[in-house]
Amino acid sequence: MVTLRINGDEMSLDDVDPTTPLLWVLRDHLGLTGTKFGCGMGQCGSCTIHLDGRATRCCVLPIRDIDGMSVTTIEGLSEDDDHPLQEAWVEAGVPQCGYCQVGQLMSAAALLADNDEPSDDDIDRAMSGNLCRCGTYTRIRSAIHAAARAMR
Amino acid sequence: MTTTSIDPAPQGVMNVSRRGFLGGLVGAGSFVLGASWPLASARAASVNEAFAPNVFLAIAPSGVVTIIAHRSEMGTGIRTSLPMVVADELGALWERVTIEQAPGDRSFGSQNTDGSRSIRRFYDVMRVAGASARNMLERAAAARWNVAHTECTTRGHEVVHESTNRTLPFGDLVADAIALDPPAAEDLRYRTRSELNYVGKGVPITDGQDIVTGRATFGIDATLPGMKYASIERPPVLGGTVRAYDATATLAVPGVERVIELSSSTAPHAFKPLGGLAVIGTSTWATLRGRQALEVEWDDGANASYSSETYDAALLASAQAGGRVVRDEGDVDAAFADATRTVEANYELPLLSHAPMEPPCALARVTDDLCEVWAPTQNPQTAQDMLAGEFGLSRDQVVVHVTLLGGGFGRKSKADFVVEAARLAREVGAPVKVTWTREDDVRHDYYHAVSALSMKAALNGDDDVTALRMSTAFPSISTTFDPTARHGSDGELGQGFSDVPFAVPNIRVENGEARGHVRIGWLRSVANIYHAFGVSTFVDELAAARGRDPFEHWLSMLGTDRDLALGDFYSNYGEPLERYPYDIKRLRAVGQLAADRAEWGRDLPRGRGLGFAAHRSFLASVAVVAEVDVTQDGQLTIPRIDMAVDCGLAVHPDRVRSQMEGAAVFGAGVALAGEITAKDGRIEQSNFHDYKIPRIYEAPQDVRVHLVESGELPGGVGEPGVPPIAPAICNAVFAATGKRIRRLPLARHDLSWS
Structure with missing residues (x-):
C-alpha cells in the first residue's frame, strides 16, 4: 500500500494499482483534474507537480516509487488562489x-x-x-x- | 476613425422571456432576448421558418446579465470577446456579466469555430442584441419617469436620464422589459466608438482565473458517475482492418473489463471513427496497460503503399507539370519565350500534425432516446448530426456539451473522437470516456497537407519581371471526403496562391494532381502555410537575383495601390470582394510598418540577418520581419519577430496581440522542425520527442506586435499571423548565411557557415 501526502493531506492509496503513474491517481482516483495529460512520456510538462518541492513530471512516475513523499498540485499551490x-x-x-x-x-x-x-x-x-x-x-x-x- | 457600420439593417430580434429558452441557464423571471442572423438574406430565410435566435442575452431581476457564448473557446478568447461586444452595447458592467456556453444547436447559427470568422460573422449580431436590449430597458425606464425614451441612455448597469440625473438599475426594470416588444431596426441606435468602454480596449478573459487555479474544465476533465474509461488501438494504416487479435493478456490486466472491436472506417473517411480495438476499463491506466498487452494482426489495405520518400518526389514532379490552370493573365508562354533570363525554384513542405496540448477526447452517455456527450469540439453541430444518424435519434435527442478546448488548430472540428465515445457508451451500457494518447494523436491526425510548389519568373532585357508561372500540388482536403479528388479546391488554391498580389503583366497559376493516403484536414491557416512559403521565399530569391533589397523589391512588386481584381475562381474566404476587397494599399502599409518598427536595413554582424514576408489571409494582412542568429556551427535562434497587423477593427486588441504572438511560435514550429512522414502507410512520428514543437528557448524570444489602428470591418485574427512567419525566418537565414531554404523544416539543413 502506498501512502502519499497530497496538498498537505495524508492519503492511503490501498485500492490503486501501484504501477499507476501519479498523474492518473490524481486525475482518475482523487478527482484532482487540474494536473493535465499531454504526452505520457515526460516530454511536455502538462503534468508538472511538486514532489518534495521539486518540479516533477508525474505522467511517468509510478506511485510505488514515491511512497511516503509529499506532492503539491495546482489545487494546493496557494491558499486563496493568490500565489x-x-x-x-x-x-x-x-x-x-x-x-x-x-x-x-x-x-x-x-x-x-x-x-x-x-x-x-x-x-x-x-x-x-x-x-x-x-x-x-x-x-x-x-x-x-x-x-x-x-x-x- | 470611422465606426464600423451595421450592414444591412438588423432583423429578427425577439423578446423570448416567456418562451422557456435557455432552460436552466438563467433564473425564472429573467428578461431574455434572442437575435437572429442580421446579415445575409439567404441565411435569414431559414430563420423565418421558425424563430431560431442565435444569440441569447438574459437579465435577471438581480441585475446579473447572462450572455450565451455559442462559439468554441480554444484559446482565441472568443468566449470573452463576443459577449463583451453585447455587454458594451448594452451598457452592462463586465463584473456583473456571466457567460454560459451553448450546447450544439442550430438555433445559435453556425457554431463551426474555424476559418477565423467568429468576430467577422458575429460582431454585428452581438451589437444588435446589445443595442436592442438597451433600447427596451431605456423604454421601460422612460415609462416610469414619463419622459421620452430617446432622452435616456445606459451606463454602468443602469438606465440614466441625463437631464434630471435619475437612474434605475437594470435589475429593477426586468419585469417591465419582459412586456415590451423589441425595437424596430430603424429605432436602434449604436454606440459610437467614443461611447464604447470595452470594444477596442478589451477585458480580462473570462476563464483566466479558472485556468490558473486548475478549475477550468476541458474535455479531458469531464466525468460522470459510473463512467468507464476507453483507450483504442486504431489501424496503423488508414482503412486497415483487424485480421486477428488476442486479448487474453489484456483481459488479465487488473481493471480491464472488456475489449470491443470497432468496425474500420472506409473511404471516404470524412469525420468517421477509424475503428480498431477498444480496451474498456475502470481507470485510464488500466486501459493503457491493457492496450500494451494486446496482440493484433492488421490487414493494412491499399494505403500500405504510401511512403513519403516516393510520394514526395512524385508530388514535386506533379507541381512542375502543373495541369489545371486556375488563373491565366496575359501570355505567359510568350513572355518566357522572349525572356532575357529566368529565375526558377521549387519548394517542398511536409505533412504536419496539429498536436493540441489536449489530445482528442470525449465523454458520452447513451440511452434509447438520449445521447449526451461532453467534448472539446470546434463544431458541435456536426457531432450532433453524426450522433443522430448513428443512433437514429432526432437532433433534440442529442445533446453536445461544449467544454473548453485544450487547443484546437482545426483538429477538433472533426467529430471522429466524439462518435467513438458514443459508440462505446452505447455498447457498454455505461458512460464512457475516450482519451487519445499523444501517440494516437500524432499517428491518426487529419494532417496538414504535404506540398510542392514550382515557381518561375521571366525577366526582360531591363531586368523587369514580365511573367510568373506558379504551380502548386498537394493532396486536397477534398480527398478526405471524396477519394477520387485529385485537385485542390478553389478555397485552398485561393489561400495565398491564385490571389498572388504582384503587378506582373503575365501570370499563370496552375495546380498539379495529388492523391490522398492519410486523412487530410485543415490546420491553422491551412493552404496559406505552403503558399505563403513558396511565394514569399521566391520573391526574396527574385530580389537576390536582381540585386535588390528584399523589402524594397517586394514593395515594387506590389505595383500601384488598387483593389486586386480577381475572377470567379477566388472565394475570398466566403466574403464578397466589394465588402472585403483585396486592398494593395493596406498590404503595403503593413509591410512598411513592419519594416519601420523592425528598423529594416540595420547593420548586423555575420550570422545574423533580417528576413521579410507579408501575406493577406482570412481578410487580414500581416507583415513580418524576422531576425535570426545562426552560429558558425549552425545553431539557429530567433531573437526577435516584428509583426505588423491590419485586421480591421481590433475588437479585443490584447487577444489580437496574443493570437499574433502565438502565431509567431506556431509558424516558427513550421519552420524549425515540424515534419510528419509515412512509411508503408504508417506515420513514423509518435510523440513530442520526434514531432517537435518549439520550446521556450527555441521560440522567437521577443515578439513585437504592431496593430494598425483601423475602423474597417473586422477580419480574421486566429490564423493570419501564421503564414508569413516561416518564410520570414528562412529569408532571414539566407540574409545571415547565404543558405537558401527550399525545403522545410530547417532541422533537415546544415546551417553552419565559415
Whole structure:
C-alpha cells in the first residue's frame, strides 16, 4: 500500500494499482483534474507537480516509487488562489487555451522558490520542459519576472 | 476613425422571456432576448421558418446579465470577446456579466469555430442584441419617469436620464422589459466608438482565473458517475482492418473489463471513427496497460503503399507539370519565350500534425432516446448530426456539451473522437470516456497537407519581371471526403496562391494532381502555410537575383495601390470582394510598418540577418520581419519577430496581440522542425520527442506586435499571423548565411557557415 501526502493531506492509496503513474491517481482516483495529460512520456510538462518541492513530471512516475513523499498540485499551490504567479499570469493575460498553464505555473513556482531574481536564461532553463502549443512563451517569461518582483 | 457600420439593417430580434429558452441557464423571471442572423438574406430565410435566435442575452431581476457564448473557446478568447461586444452595447458592467456556453444547436447559427470568422460573422449580431436590449430597458425606464425614451441612455448597469440625473438599475426594470416588444431596426441606435468602454480596449478573459487555479474544465476533465474509461488501438494504416487479435493478456490486466472491436472506417473517411480495438476499463491506466498487452494482426489495405520518400518526389514532379490552370493573365508562354533570363525554384513542405496540448477526447452517455456527450469540439453541430444518424435519434435527442478546448488548430472540428465515445457508451451500457494518447494523436491526425510548389519568373532585357508561372500540388482536403479528388479546391488554391498580389503583366497559376493516403484536414491557416512559403521565399530569391533589397523589391512588386481584381475562381474566404476587397494599399502599409518598427536595413554582424514576408489571409494582412542568429556551427535562434497587423477593427486588441504572438511560435514550429512522414502507410512520428514543437528557448524570444489602428470591418485574427512567419525566418537565414531554404523544416539543413 502506498501512502502519499497530497496538498498537505495524508492519503492511503490501498485500492490503486501501484504501477499507476501519479498523474492518473490524481486525475482518475482523487478527482484532482487540474494536473493535465499531454504526452505520457515526460516530454511536455502538462503534468508538472511538486514532489518534495521539486518540479516533477508525474505522467511517468509510478506511485510505488514515491511512497511516503509529499506532492503539491495546482489545487494546493496557494491558499486563496493568490500565489504571485497566479496573479501575474492573470495580470499579463498569459493563458490562451489554458491547458498547459497549470504545468507552466508549477514549474515557475519551483523556480521562484529557489531563485527570487531569475534571468531570462534561468527562466528558459527552468521552463524548457513545458510545451505550449498556443505559443504563450513571451508572456510566461514576463509574468515570471513580474511575480519575482512581487515576491521580493 | 470611422465606426464600423451595421450592414444591412438588423432583423429578427425577439423578446423570448416567456418562451422557456435557455432552460436552466438563467433564473425564472429573467428578461431574455434572442437575435437572429442580421446579415445575409439567404441565411435569414431559414430563420423565418421558425424563430431560431442565435444569440441569447438574459437579465435577471438581480441585475446579473447572462450572455450565451455559442462559439468554441480554444484559446482565441472568443468566449470573452463576443459577449463583451453585447455587454458594451448594452451598457452592462463586465463584473456583473456571466457567460454560459451553448450546447450544439442550430438555433445559435453556425457554431463551426474555424476559418477565423467568429468576430467577422458575429460582431454585428452581438451589437444588435446589445443595442436592442438597451433600447427596451431605456423604454421601460422612460415609462416610469414619463419622459421620452430617446432622452435616456445606459451606463454602468443602469438606465440614466441625463437631464434630471435619475437612474434605475437594470435589475429593477426586468419585469417591465419582459412586456415590451423589441425595437424596430430603424429605432436602434449604436454606440459610437467614443461611447464604447470595452470594444477596442478589451477585458480580462473570462476563464483566466479558472485556468490558473486548475478549475477550468476541458474535455479531458469531464466525468460522470459510473463512467468507464476507453483507450483504442486504431489501424496503423488508414482503412486497415483487424485480421486477428488476442486479448487474453489484456483481459488479465487488473481493471480491464472488456475489449470491443470497432468496425474500420472506409473511404471516404470524412469525420468517421477509424475503428480498431477498444480496451474498456475502470481507470485510464488500466486501459493503457491493457492496450500494451494486446496482440493484433492488421490487414493494412491499399494505403500500405504510401511512403513519403516516393510520394514526395512524385508530388514535386506533379507541381512542375502543373495541369489545371486556375488563373491565366496575359501570355505567359510568350513572355518566357522572349525572356532575357529566368529565375526558377521549387519548394517542398511536409505533412504536419496539429498536436493540441489536449489530445482528442470525449465523454458520452447513451440511452434509447438520449445521447449526451461532453467534448472539446470546434463544431458541435456536426457531432450532433453524426450522433443522430448513428443512433437514429432526432437532433433534440442529442445533446453536445461544449467544454473548453485544450487547443484546437482545426483538429477538433472533426467529430471522429466524439462518435467513438458514443459508440462505446452505447455498447457498454455505461458512460464512457475516450482519451487519445499523444501517440494516437500524432499517428491518426487529419494532417496538414504535404506540398510542392514550382515557381518561375521571366525577366526582360531591363531586368523587369514580365511573367510568373506558379504551380502548386498537394493532396486536397477534398480527398478526405471524396477519394477520387485529385485537385485542390478553389478555397485552398485561393489561400495565398491564385490571389498572388504582384503587378506582373503575365501570370499563370496552375495546380498539379495529388492523391490522398492519410486523412487530410485543415490546420491553422491551412493552404496559406505552403503558399505563403513558396511565394514569399521566391520573391526574396527574385530580389537576390536582381540585386535588390528584399523589402524594397517586394514593395515594387506590389505595383500601384488598387483593389486586386480577381475572377470567379477566388472565394475570398466566403466574403464578397466589394465588402472585403483585396486592398494593395493596406498590404503595403503593413509591410512598411513592419519594416519601420523592425528598423529594416540595420547593420548586423555575420550570422545574423533580417528576413521579410507579408501575406493577406482570412481578410487580414500581416507583415513580418524576422531576425535570426545562426552560429558558425549552425545553431539557429530567433531573437526577435516584428509583426505588423491590419485586421480591421481590433475588437479585443490584447487577444489580437496574443493570437499574433502565438502565431509567431506556431509558424516558427513550421519552420524549425515540424515534419510528419509515412512509411508503408504508417506515420513514423509518435510523440513530442520526434514531432517537435518549439520550446521556450527555441521560440522567437521577443515578439513585437504592431496593430494598425483601423475602423474597417473586422477580419480574421486566429490564423493570419501564421503564414508569413516561416518564410520570414528562412529569408532571414539566407540574409545571415547565404543558405537558401527550399525545403522545410530547417532541422533537415546544415546551417553552419565559415
